[in-house]
Amino acid sequence: MKPMQPVRGTSDLMPKQKSQMNAVVETATLIANRYGFQDMETPIFEFTEVFSRPLGASSDVVAKETYSFEDRGGTSLTLRPEGTASVMRALISNGLTQSLPQKFFYAGPMFRYERPQKGRMRLFHQFGCEFIGSYNPLADAEIIGCAAMILSDLGVLDKCVLHLNSLGDTKSRDDYRHALITYLSDYKHLLSQDSKRRLDENPLRILDSKAVEDQQIVENAPRLPEFLTPQATEHFDQLTAALDTAEIDWHLDPTLVRGLDYYSHTAFEFITQALGSQGTVLGGGRYDGLSATLGGPDIGAVGFAAGIERLALLVDQTDEFIYDVGVILADDSASSVGFAFANKLRSCGLKVDIPLAGQVGKKLKRAALVGCSLCIIIGETEIKTDTIQVKIMATGEQKQLTQIEVVEFAQKFFEQKQESI
RNA sequence: GCGGGUGUAGCUCAGUUGGUUAGAGCGCCAGUUUGUGGUAUUGUAUGUCGCCGGUUCAAAUCCGGUCACUCGCCCCA
Incomplete structure (x- = not known):
């Protein structure tokens, strides 16, 4: 009996679902090409350090979600849980840090050992774009614009809300982090169990906690925008101005935080109500710190990744006839x-x-x-x-x-x- | 990883307080129509009642375990 069913968290992509996913990738590819992103592919597994270093050993993704194993030579390898780190590693490996900017897109399987839910599989597929080699806020705008156009062409943009936030540069974030920890420590005994843990691991996460007791405490907590350096504020203002002029709707969401260490400045997610609690259909942000973490030079970069299965669930399905x-x-x-x-x-x-x-x-x-x-x-x-x-x-x-x-x-x-x- | 729900035919589900041959609709297949579809009508078939064990004279029904799915949390695409 057991061998007759697929491994937990994986599923067969039967023709109907597969063709829906193909359709998603096709229009995403079409739009990405218009923006000048070029198709590339990295191996689906890497040396474990490629993910553990940049993502942060304490991050959930690395701590409990990776599929890691030793190969026959005793080397620790990891099935990729996301695409960005691999793409950056590939850029460095291929000596492209001297010919920036580079604009890539990719599509393929990702692996995360999680409790499966609707729209959350252990083996799933992402489509992503990376704009590497620019600190210019217009690059952020290009990434978000491309994402929005893909969603629009798929007919799902009006089912989503673009949540946008700035995490600031490293200094902004460190200052804020300290202030937040100082504030929250006074209330530690009142925080939820999850948040007590988060206080050490990822205090910014407490901001969007769903526990009522946390929300009351957070209400009077210091706010991130107040800690942004003038340069960080300027970056964000230029991005939002560009979005406004291009008539891309966005919602400021101060609680939007990225779990991964290498993010800075812009963070955004397109969120839908239509998929239950797995509402993020596309997410991304700026990751200026990533290259250095992998041993490369300082490089500014922005990108996004979209869940192909989640998008396919949102796209209106029409039965297409097989034969003429x-x-x-x-x-x-x-x-x-x-x-x-x-x-x-x-x-x-x-x-x-x-x-x-x-x-x-x-x-x-x-x-x-x-x-x-x-x-x-x-x-x-x-x-x-x-x-x-x-x-x-x-x-x-x-x-x-x-x-x-x-x-x-x-x-x-x-x-x-x-x-x- | 934590908590709740579910698991009966290909699909959607019913199955009364444990009681003998486990049901319906849809679909499938076949006939009405031996070279003409969609409608109609008649009929046939289909199940290790998720799996393992326990209680009982008797288990789809009760209990324990296990696997899977699902919802929420965590986190994220």
Whole structure:
């Protein structure tokens, strides 16, 4: 029994779901190309340090969510939990730090050992864009603009709200962090269990805690914007000005925080209410500190990653018909002629099915079921007269034509059908 | 990792206080229609009642464990 089901947190991508995900990746690719992002791919596993160093050993992702293992040589490897660190590592490995900026996009599987939920799998897929080599706030705007356009083209933008925040530069954040810890320590005994833990590990997280007792304390806590350096404020203002001018709606969300250490300045998430508690459909921010953590030079960079499965869940699903034409074999004597003719139609670009089971009626039924709007019928009679029956499924109309006429007729039929859509 | 819910046919689900042959709708397959689909009608079939163990004369039903799914927390895509 056990081997018959997939591993917990993984699932088979059956044709329906797979095609929905393909559609998401296709439009994301289209838009990313317009912005000049180029497709790339990194290995799905890396030396463990590639993730543990930049993400921070205490971060949840590294502490309890990575799939790490030793290979036969005793080297510690980790299945990638996210894409950004790998992309930055690849940039450094390939000596591209001398030819900045670089703009990449990627799509592929990610792995996180978590408790599965709707929209949260242990094996899932992300699409991401990285704009590496600029400190300019306009780069942030380009990233968010690209993200928004992808969501818009997928028809899900109006189901999402763009939450935006600035974490400030390193100095802003350190100052704020200290002030926050000082403030919260006085109330430590009143904080929720989770938040007591967070006080040491990731105090900024307490700001968006869902526990009521925390929210009351947080209400009077020092606010991050007050600690932003003038440069950080300036960066944020320029970004929001660009977004406003481009008419990209955003919501200031001071509680929006990134769990990973290397983030600075801009942080954003497109959040939907439609997916339960896994509402973040696309998230990203600026990660100026990442390159240095990996041993590279200081490089400014921004990026985002989107959950492909989550997006596919939001996209309106339309059933697409698999076939155009059904070739109905009335009897076995028509097999070889029918097969050859089906191939002739296929080489004209049509999707052709040859139902194999049952009598003529059964085969027609089958053809109708899989979307054929045209059926051709071949049997002993047709072979004798060197003709073919063509049936228009919508009207039931049927005519007798020669092979060549049928090909012309079919091509014309589907051209018109295409135009009428 | 923590807490709640669920697990009966391909799908959606019913199954009364434990009681013998486990049901419905949809779908599937076949016939009405031996070379003509969508509608209609008739009929057939389908299940280790998630798995393992326990209580009992008797378990789909009660108990324990386990696996999976699901919702919330944590965290994030």
